[in-house]
Amino acid sequence: MSTQAKERFSAKEIRNYTFRAGLSRTEGGLMELISEVYTSLLGGLTLLTMAGALIVALRHSLGVGDESALVASAVAPGFHSVTLLQAGATVLLTLAAALLSVEMTMGPIAMTLPQTAWWLGLPVRRRGFIQPGFLTSLLWPTIAAVIVVLPLSLGMAKSPTPGWIALATLCGAALAWLLYGLAAWCQVSARGAWLKKITGAITLLAPLTLVSTALYNNVAGKQAITAEQTAWMKYLPTSWPFLVADGELWPLLIVALALGLLVLVYVNLERISTAALKESAAAGAYAASSLLSMDPTELSRSLSTGPSTGKSKIRLKLIFTGGTAHARSIKTLLSTHATMALRSPATLLRVLVLAAIPASLASIEFLGNAVLIAVALYLCANFASTALGATARFSAGNPAVDTLMPLPAKTVRLVHYAIPAVAMTLWAPISAGLLLALGVGSPQLLLLALLAGPGLGAATLRAAFKAAPDWNMPPVAAPMGPIPTGAIKSFLIGPDLTLIVLLPVLICLISGGVPLVAFPAQMTLTWLAFLWGTHLRKPKSAKDGGLFGVPVAGPTK
Amino acid sequence: MSKATNDPKNPAPSPARKDVVRAEKLQAGYSGKAVCGVVSFSLHSSQSLALVGPNGAGKSTVVKTLVGQLEAVSGTTLINGAEVDDRTLDFRREVAVVFDDDAFFPSLTVEEHLAIVAAGHGVGDVEEVIASELEFFGLTEQAKSRPYNLSSGQRRRMLLAAAFVRPRSLLVLDEPEQRLDTAMRHRLASRLRAEVDAGLALMVVTHDPDFLSTVATKAIFISDTIHAMTPSQAAKAIASENPHAD
Numbered sequence: 001m002s003t004q005a006k007e008r009f010s011a012k013e014i015r016n017y018t019f020r021a022g023l024s025r026t027e028g029g030l031m032e033l034i035s036e037v038y039t040s041l042l043g044g045l046t047l048l049t050m051a052g053a054l055i056v057a058l059r060h061s062l063g064v065g066d067e068s069a070l071v072a073s074a075v076a077p078g079f080h081s082v083t084l085l086q087a088g089a090t091v092l093l094t095l096a097a098a099l100l101s102v103e104m105t106m107g108p109i110a111m112t113l114p115q116t117a118w119w120l121g122l123p124v125r126r127r128g129f130i131q132p133g134f135l136t137s138l139l140w141p142t143i144a145a146v147i148v149v150l151p152l153s154l155g156m157a158k159s160p161t162p163g164w165i166a167l168a169t170l171c172g173a174a175l176a177w178l179l180y181g182l183a184a185w186c187q188v189s190a191r192g193a194w195l196k197k198i199t200g201a202i203t204l205l206a207p208l209t210l211v212s213t214a215l216y217n218n219v220a221g222k223q224a225i226t227a228e229q230t231a232w233m234k235y236l237p238t239s240w241p242f243l244v245a246d247g248e249l250w251p252l253l254i255v256a257l258a259l260g261l262l263v264l265v266y267v268n269l270e271r272i273s274t275a276a277l278k279e280s281a282a283a284g285a286y287a288a289s290s291l292l293s294m295d296p297t298e299l300s301r302s303l304s305t306g307p308s309t310g311k312s313k314i315r316l317k318l319i320f321t322g323g324t325a326h327a328r329s330i331k332t333l334l335s336t337h338a339t340m341a342l343r344s345p346a347t348l349l350r351v352l353v354l355a356a357i358p359a360s361l362a363s364i365e366f367l368g369n370a371v372l373i374a375v376a377l378y379l380c381a382n383f384a385s386t387a388l389g390a391t392a393r394f395s396a397g398n399p400a401v402d403t404l405m406p407l408p409a410k411t412v413r414l415v416h417y418a419i420p421a422v423a424m425t426l427w428a429p430i431s432a433g434l435l436l437a438l439g440v441g442s443p444q445l446l447l448l449a450l451l452a453g454p455g456l457g458a459a460t461l462r463a464a465f466k467a468a469p470d471w472n473m474p475p476v477a478a479p480m481g482p483i484p485t486g487a488i489k490s491f492l493i494g495p496d497l498t499l500i501v502l503l504p505v506l507i508c509l510i511s512g513g514v515p516l517v518a519f520p521a522q523m524t525l526t527w528l529a530f531l532w533g534t535h536l537r538k539p540k541s542a543k544d545g546g547l548f549g550v551p552v553a554g555p556t557k
Numbered sequence: 558m559s560k561a562t563n564d565p566k567n568p569a570p571s572p573a574r575k576d577v578v579r580a581e582k583l584q585a586g587y588s589g590k591a592v593c594g595v596v597s598f599s600l601h602s603s604q605s606l607a608l609v610g611p612n613g614a615g616k617s618t619v620v621k622t623l624v625g626q627l628e629a630v631s632g633t634t635l636i637n638g639a640e641v642d643d644r645t646l647d648f649r650r651e652v653a654v655v656f657d658d659d660a661f662f663p664s665l666t667v668e669e670h671l672a673i674v675a676a677g678h679g680v681g682d683v684e685e686v687i688a689s690e691l692e693f694f695g696l697t698e699q700a701k702s703r704p705y706n707l708s709s710g711q712r713r714r715m716l717l718a719a720a721f722v723r724p725r726s727l728l729v730l731d732e733p734e735q736r737l738d739t740a741m742r743h744r745l746a747s748r749l750r751a752e753v754d755a756g757l758a759l760m761v762v763t764h765d766p767d768f769l770s771t772v773a774t775k776a777i778f779i780s781d782t783i784h785a786m787t788p789s790q791a792a793k794a795i796a797s798e799n800p801h802a803d
Contacts, residue, residue: 009676016661017676021669113660118670118719122677123649274643275626 011128089233096201103183107280141176168245174255181261209347329405355379359434388420392464421457428453444514453503455526458533463494577758583632585622594783605759610614653725661704678723746771766792
């Protein structure tokens with residue numbers, strides 16, 4: 001076998017060359033830049049609002065400041081059924097299992113698909129390709145740990161001091177590094193399928209224990225399961241940050257353990273196989289596209305097992321004989337959409353679970369303030385409406401499907417609207433009804449939610465038929481690297497309409513009253529959302545009158 | 558059609574000729590489940606092996622297993638005397654593989670993609686080599702275009718060009734004729750044959766009888782069972798499987 005004495009370019013040089021060449025074309029028109037800045041600001045403001053709500057809830061839980069209408073618990077007395085310790089420990093355990101599962105799917109040691117296609121065949125040390133990503137990717141679990149552990153430690157420590165809270169956060173970060181290192185080691189050694197099964201089971205079962213406790217407590221009476229009975233949960237490894245926050249030092253051993261594992265992975269980075277890197281690249285690409293669609297079903301598939309290959313026995317009548325051809329086509333299309341929805345029972349279950357989340361959150365001790373519930377309601381409504389858009393998204397990606405029936409495009413779009421509209425019209429009052437059962441809101445608020453339902457169905461369509469980012473346009477510079485033109489805007493289309501439709505409900509939920517004017521306001525917003533969501537956009541070339549904007553030539557004589 | 562593991566028309570080489578590829582009782586598949594019969598063959602320099610068979614027979618799976626991108630259900634493959642391991646630098650220096658991976662850096666041009674490959678392999682005059690391959694594959698005018706602005710066939714040409722801007726002793730191609738126009742197929746086949754005559758070892762999956770006749774020195778028909786055959790027998794077998802092949 002012939003060998004070359006020296007490789008001319010190192011992996012680092014190739015990596016730098018690729019990024020420099022890409023960044024040199026990172027440009028876009030002024031309008032694209034303004035659009036990205038606007039949407040970035042909107043996204044930032046949304047995140048700030050959510051963070052603010054969390055802080056408000058924390059301040060309330062800590063008893064800091066005066067108790068105003070905003071921070072006061074909106075839940076009727078007697079419904080605080082799960083202790084903060086049990087909730088906190090369960091949330092940490094679930095998040096840790098989910099983090100490990102996601103990391104094992106997407107690979108902590110990750111490359112993009114083009115990188116695997118163009119870099120992995122080169123006779124250069126791969127360490128130069130994967131090491132920078134491996135180290136910078138450590139930042140994400142660290143940030144996640146800080147975001148989760150810091151507020152929980154603050155909320156649960158008996159007498160929090162900055163020093164102990166900082167150490168608790170370090171312990172949480174080390175826990176995240178340990179999980180990251182574990183997933184990376186599984187990737188390097190091509191083992192760990194059993195571990196993924198365990199994490200999957202924990203992710204599913206742990207939250208159920210929380211719901212079961214809440215149900216049991218409500219049936220058996222307040223505090224049937226006492227704080228003393230759940231005190232052992234503090235000793236779960238995932239709860240060690242709480243122990244540190246209360247002044248224990250021994251859990252910090254996890255820092256040494258995590259660093260040791262990371263060093264072990266680091267020195268073995270070259271052992272990772274091409275197949276493992278390609279697999280994680282494909283999983284990453286699937287997850288990225290799912291994230292962009294904001295569909296929780298697709299996202300959970302992409303982060304766990306991959307696309308569904310299950311078989312369904314659901315068969316609905318698709319051929320109709322009565323009525324006009326127009327009516328028969330509509331019935332067939334409706335039946336097709338219903339079949340597709342029913343063939344994904346997990347999606348429908350997820351939508352139902354999402355309806356219960358705001359009430360579940362409110363049932364946790366100290367977390368029942370109206371702002372936090374409103375944020376949860378908005379997020380759940382958004383995820384539920386997006387989950388119901390699978391059929392519409394399929395049609396958006398395969399436009400030919402919608403032309404199979406002899407129906408005008410507008411009619412087809414209205415048929416797409418039917419199932420999400422009905423489902424969300426049921427979803428909204430169910431969610432509001434569960435809150436009402438806890439004493440949050442009022443029957444008037446429930447009615448308002450019912451009126452918002454059809455508007456949420458329109459948000460489903462807006463999200464499903466949104467324009468994808470333009471991958472052919474020059475990418476726009478962003479702090480994390482070049483991103484396709486319109487990526488952020490594309491991400492926000494859909495959630496924006498959900499927010500607009502839900503505004504009256506959210507305002508009334510937070511303010512604690514439903515004035516009469518809220519009903520016409522809600523009906524107007526729902527009607528506007530319907531028009532917006534079912535609107536058909538004309539292709540640009542149609543407006544320009546010809547290809548490339550060149551006017552169509554008149555007939556020659 | 559004989560059921561054998563070695564081509565009777567290509568007698569065993571002299572001991573001086575080293576095996577570039579040696580597959581012994583190799584069975585390819587997914588998750589431990591075989592998708593085709595057991596394959597055994599050897600390939601030397603200046604030889605070209607065509608893998609043929611109907612759609613879904615497992616040809617691409619066999620090839621991916623041969624180059625270490627899939628784990629074998631059973632059996633072994635040696636490339637240049639060493640067990641297949643694409644983590645080694647020697648393997649990547651010697652083996653060029655072109656599958657239908659339509660993944661490109663959106664911001665890089667055609668010539669920049671090729672520059673990555675050439676520079677990574679330590680090619681002496683990168684620009685000259687790239688210019689030559691762009692000309693051969695009819696992509697000179699698209700040199701500064703980005704891949705997603707090219708046609709599907711042009712992207713295929715670009716992928717193939719990437720295998721030629723670098724040194725190689727074994728070239729593995731999975732249906733290279735796909736998406737290429739007839740003229741390009743002929744040019745590619747002639748070039749491959751010339752390279753094989755000059756010492757290259759070539760493994761190619763193909764459905765094109767003309768391409769096979771020009772390029773291959775031996776062939777294997779893959780289905781539930783494996784049959785070694787001459788290129789002309791294989792070309793006939795393809796034609797009967799796929800009467801519409803152009």
